[in-house]
Amino acid sequence: MYSKTGFPVVGSMLVFIGAAHTALGIVVWATKDQDTDLSFWFTGFGVAGVALGITVIEVERARGYVTSPILAATAVLTGFGLAFEPVSGFLTLLAPLAVGVRGWIRKRNAGAKRSGTPAELR
Template sequence: MSAMSVALGITGRSRAPVIGTALGSVAVLHLALAPVLYDKSIQSIFSAGVLGSIDADPAMTDLRSAGGWYWMAGISLLVIAVLVGQAERREGVVPAAAVVALLVLSAFGLLLMPVSGFLIILAIAGYGLYRRRVSSQCT
């Protein structure tokens, strides 16, 4: 066990959902920033009555899609955060499949948008991988 592991409190399997909490924080930030970054988009969605609003008017689809999908990404990430957190509590670490999924998600996201929040997801996935390795060395 390295001094770094001890300093970070990673001395074995932790029941604290570190990765789930980090993902949840990013999700909440995403949801909070949607009306700020995409104010015109979100306003347009509500002005159109929400239900079916994104593609109701072809001239407004692009505007409404940007904010709508940004919001949906936040909601989806929040669901993923809850599931990862539950698995992390149960198993002590993030399941390998979840780490791989986060790495793949961030890789594709970074291909499309190199300077973006996908860098944060990559860092969280990397830390999840690190915690798995440290945990396996402690057992």
């Protein structure tokens, strides 16, 4: 089933961020500008980011929004990363997180309006 909202924005943003990290890891490795450890972490987390993004795309297509457990895990990952590296690539995760939370709130509010409260059903 394809999402009623159209293009899966949050998952696509995560795939883009992961692909950029993977490319940067390869460039760091090829130029031998930094330690190979840095290249490993950029490439490894880039591939994991692409995998996460593809998974989120599937959830967005199936549900029409990103679910709260995925948003919570992304928020924890972002908070953890920003706590240890305040000026880093973890800042880029704030954009898909914000878009995902906005979509989740919209979907939740739309469901509440549709179902009605007990007082409205009387």
